[in-house]
Amino acid sequence: MLAHEVTHVPVLIKETLEMLNVKANGIYVDATVGLGGHAEAVLSMLGSEGRLIGIDRDENAIRYTRQRLGNRRVFLENGSFSQIGDILSSMNIKEVDGVLFDLGVSMLQLKDMERGFSFSSDAWLDMRMNTSQELTAWDVVNKYNEKDIERILKDYAEEPFARRIARAIIASRKVSPINTCKELSDIVMKVYGGRGKIHPATRTFQALRIEVNRELDELRKGLASALNILRVGGRLCVISYHSLEDRIVKNFIRDSAKSGIMRILTKKPITTSLNEIKANPSSRSAKLRGAERI
Structure with missing residues (x-):
C-alpha cells in the first residue's frame, strides 16, 4: 500500500x-x-x-x-x-x-495490510508504528503469560471477556504459534460466539496496539x-x-x-x-x- x-x-x-x-x-x-x-x-x-x-x-x-x-x-x-x-x-x-x-x-497504517493493524488481514501480527522498534504484536501474543495478556485486554481495551480471550490465546499457541491477524481474530470470534455491533476483535487489537507502541x-x-x-x-x-x-x-x-x-x-x-x-x-x-x- x-x-x-x-x-x-x-x-x-x-x-x-x-x-x-x-x-x-x-x-x-x-x-x-x-x-x-x-x-x-x-x-x-x-x-x-x-x-x-x-x-x-x-x-x-x-x-x-x-x-x-x-x-x-x-x-x-x-x-x-x-x-x-x-x-x-x-x-x-x-x-x-x-x-x-x-x-x-x-x-x-490501517490500510496497509502488511503492517498488521487490521483484524481482517492475513498479515503477520506486527502493529508497530515505528518499524525499527523490536517489540511486535506477535511477541505479545506468543510470549506474554496469561495474566499479562488478560491485564492488557482489561487495562487498554476494557474487554469484558479478557480472561476467556487470554486463556484461548494460551491454549491455541500451545498447539502452534499465532502468526497472523486473521488467526488471532478467529480465536477472539470463537470466544464471542458471533459478531455484534462492532467486530469482536476490535478491543483486542486496540489493546495490543497500545501495548506494542506504549x-x-x-x-x-x-x-x-x-x-x-x-x-x-x-x-x-x-x-x-x-x-x-x-x-x-x-x-x-x-x-x-x-x-x-x-x-x-x-x-x-x-x-x-x-x-x-x-x-x-x-x-x-x-x-x-x-x-x-x-
Missing part, C-alpha cells in the same frame, strides 16, 4: 483550526503529522514568517508528507511525540504558539512536553478516539488548570457532526479537547 493510494480526511478540521487560533507568524507543532491533513490546513494559514514542525513515529508517513508539503516553512521529523522538547531544542526553538495531537492509528505512556509524556514548550497564550489541541486516551487528556488539562498553568477551552469535548460521520465514518468516536497556556 502506497501513501498516495490512501485518502486522508482530517477529522474536526474546522473546529481544530479555530481552537488553535492560528497566527500568520506563529510556530506550530503537529505532533502526529501522519499524511499531513491537519498540517496542510495549518500551513495554508501561515505567512512567510510562520513555521510548522511535523512529527511522526512512522517514517513512511514522514516520507510521504515531506513530498506533499515540502517547503521552507515546514520541518518534518521522524520521532515520537514524547520527544517534542528534544526535537525543538535541536532546532533552537524554545516556545511555540500551538501543539496538535491527533491520536490513534493512522489511515496509512501509546498511553507516550501520550502522558507528550502532553507534559507540549506544556513545557507552549508560550503564554499558546494552545494545546488533542483529538482522541477512545475513552482511555480521552481520560488522560481530560485529567491532564484539568490538573493543569487547577495548578494555574492552563485555561480550559472545552468544558465538554467537541465531537463530530452527523454530516462529518457520514462523510468519514472513522471519525465517529473522535473527541477534541483544548486548553490555553496562561
Whole structure:
C-alpha cells in the first residue's frame, strides 16, 4: 500500500483550526503529522514568517508528507511525540504558539495490510508504528503469560471477556504459534460466539496496539512536553478516539488548570457532526479537547 493510494480526511478540521487560533507568524507543532491533513490546513494559514514542525513515529508517513508539503516553512521529523522538547531544542526553538495531537492509528497504517493493524488481514501480527522498534504484536501474543495478556485486554481495551480471550490465546499457541491477524481474530470470534455491533476483535487489537507502541505512556509524556514548550497564550489541541486516551487528556488539562498553568477551552469535548460521520465514518468516536497556556 502506497501513501498516495490512501485518502486522508482530517477529522474536526474546522473546529481544530479555530481552537488553535492560528497566527500568520506563529510556530506550530503537529505532533502526529501522519499524511499531513491537519498540517496542510495549518500551513495554508501561515505567512512567510510562520513555521510548522511535523512529527511522526512512522517514517513512511514522514516520507510521504515531506513530498506533499515540502517547503521552507515546514520541518518534518521522524520521532515520537514524547520527544517534542528534544526535537525543538535541536532546532533552537524554545516556545511555540500551538501543539496538535491527533491520536490513534493512522489511515496509512490501517490500510496497509502488511503492517498488521487490521483484524481482517492475513498479515503477520506486527502493529508497530515505528518499524525499527523490536517489540511486535506477535511477541505479545506468543510470549506474554496469561495474566499479562488478560491485564492488557482489561487495562487498554476494557474487554469484558479478557480472561476467556487470554486463556484461548494460551491454549491455541500451545498447539502452534499465532502468526497472523486473521488467526488471532478467529480465536477472539470463537470466544464471542458471533459478531455484534462492532467486530469482536476490535478491543483486542486496540489493546495490543497500545501495548506494542506504549501509546498511553507516550501520550502522558507528550502532553507534559507540549506544556513545557507552549508560550503564554499558546494552545494545546488533542483529538482522541477512545475513552482511555480521552481520560488522560481530560485529567491532564484539568490538573493543569487547577495548578494555574492552563485555561480550559472545552468544558465538554467537541465531537463530530452527523454530516462529518457520514462523510468519514472513522471519525465517529473522535473527541477534541483544548486548553490555553496562561
